């Protein structure tokens with residue numbers, strides 16, 4: 001009797017990730033992605049953020065739990081007006097539906113600091129997964145738009161070299177009615193919420209609530225529109241592209257609005273992909289590398305990706321929040337003790353971000369945010 005030889009598919013494959021200090025590798029299960037359970041990516045009602053100290057402390061305990069386990073959670077009751085979201089969605093659609101020639105008016109290559117347009121299949125978040133089937137438009141902090149009003153002529157000398165916004169993104173889009181307003185209004189709402197949320201993080205870390213206020217006056221705050229173009233049925237079947245390759249976010253935390261198409265996946269501790277499927281009315285919040293570092297790895301910056309071969313367009317709008325780029329910060333005092341010495345040297349959020357952008361720069365200026 002002939003013996004049957006079965007070719008076993010390997011249970012794990014190797015995934016290459018980019019970090020500030022070069023590539024790292026993760027073992028990833030070949031099991032198909034499954035839906036996340038509520039205890040893995042919980043939905044947290046954050047309306048207590050607008051309440052009294054008791055409510056804020058109660059919220060902090062739930063945020064702490066999520067930040068220290070998967071590092072991902074959904075927020076509802078966030079207070080970002082629907083009109084601001086819809087205004088940004090319209091701006092995003094109006095931008096991406098333009099001709100390539102018009103979009104290239106604000107090409108990332110025109111600037112110094114990763115503002116503007118990145119074309120489809122010109123960036124590669126993870127070398128294992130090939131080019132990203134994604135277009136994006138990014139704009140970064142400028143004091144004149146800060147919802148906490150700032151006198152642009154009074155920006156401290158040490159902060160000035162770290163202001164990363166570039167005006168060409170607005171000049172090259174001023175033919176799109178209401179575009180800049182749609183972007184800035186949404187960005188301002190995200191920034192207001194992020195400044196409240198960073199106070200919740202201070203509470204999570206047993207620090208005074210205002211601990212981070214002085215380092216978030218001119219903060220890292222990058223607005224991004226992501227567009228994942230639809231594929232035909234045939235293209236989808238033949239495609240080897242992924243929407244956005246596996247990566248971690250860079251700064252303190254990300255507020256992510258996603259439409260209802262789906263595709264966001266999170267790599268859990270066991271190397272299993274879990275789906276962070278869209279939930280109407282929520283944002284996804286996830287911890288970034290800089291906060292993980294400051295908390296001595298207590299809070300988790302988790303690998304994620306967008307796996308999208310949809311036959312309809314997908315849009316998402318992340319907002320990346322960090323500290324003033326000039327501020328050099330080390331591991332937080334509440335995250336070290338005799339048994340847990342600081343694992344990391346102090347570094348500024350600006351230098352940290354730049355290090356990783358340079359790693360991702362396969363060709364100049366194609367960094368994933």
Ligand SMILES: O=C(O)CCC(=O)C(=O)O
Pocket residue numbers: 224226244249256258264304305306315316317318369
């Ligand atoms: O499009 C998404 O849902 C996620 C985007 C993302 O992870 C990013 O832009 O860093």
Ligand SMILES: [Fe+2]
Pocket residue numbers: 247248249304
């Ligand atoms: Fe991301």
